[in-house]
Amino acid sequence: QGLFVYKGRANAADVSFPSGECAMMTGSSGLYSRVSKEAKFAYGIAPLPYYPDVAGAPQNTVIGGASLWVMAGKKPTEYKGVAAFFRFLSDPEVQSASHKRTGYLPITMAAFQLTEKSGFYKQNPGTDVAVTQMIRKVTDKSRGIRLGNFVQIRTIIDEETEQIWTGKKAPKQALEDAIKRGNEQLERFQKTSSF
Numbered sequence: 001q002g003l004f005v006y007k008g009r010a011n012a013a014d015v016s017f018p019s020g021e022c023a024m025m026t027g028s029s030g031l032y033s034r035v036s037k038e039a040k041f042a043y044g045i046a047p048l049p050y051y052p053d054v055a056g057a058p059q060n061t062v063i064g065g066a067s068l069w070v071m072a073g074k075k076p077t078e079y080k081g082v083a084a085f086f087r088f089l090s091d092p093e094v095q096s097a098s099h100k101r102t103g104y105l106p107i108t109m110a111a112f113q114l115t116e117k118s119g120f121y122k123q124n125p126g127t128d129v130a131v132t133q134m135i136r137k138v139t140d141k142s143r144g145i146r147l148g149n150f151v152q153i154r155t156i157i158d159e160e161t162e163q164i165w166t167g168k169k170a171p172k173q174a175l176e177d178a179i180k181r182g183n184e185q186l187e188r189f190q191k192t193s194s195f
Helices: 031-038 076-090 092-102 109-117 129-134 150-165 171-192
Strands: none
Touching: 031 092, 076 092, 092 109, 150 171
């Protein structure tokens, strides 16, 4: 008892580690900011585990996170503003500062190298883990996911795994239900999409 506690979806569990409630947790690199400010104890950051006997291991991990989108149908002057904003965001100094402050990945190797040159990673061991996991050998399985109705399927997976964590379903049943419900979403996507 107490080896695993389910705290909810998304970042609902993020307070559990820096508060000292749990001994370890998995989370986004963006959790670094909170942990570095709130944890009153020494902590470490480690890469995701992998099976060393798998050919080519370790391989890169799949990135997640937010995106910036530019919509069609705007005035040329607005696109110039968008381009200037993106240039600003992409600046190695800006990216390095953001990466150091938040723990989120820098979007360019130049920003990573600038951060490394500044001594940040030596002063804050483990803060380079997210970057080093991303720049490992890329495979066709780790380039991201292209899946119709992805958001709905992700919700189904969350719902079914919650049934496991709360003891309401046996793991085999929950996984079978996730497959069935996920396949229904894929069929729906196939019927309504031109892909």
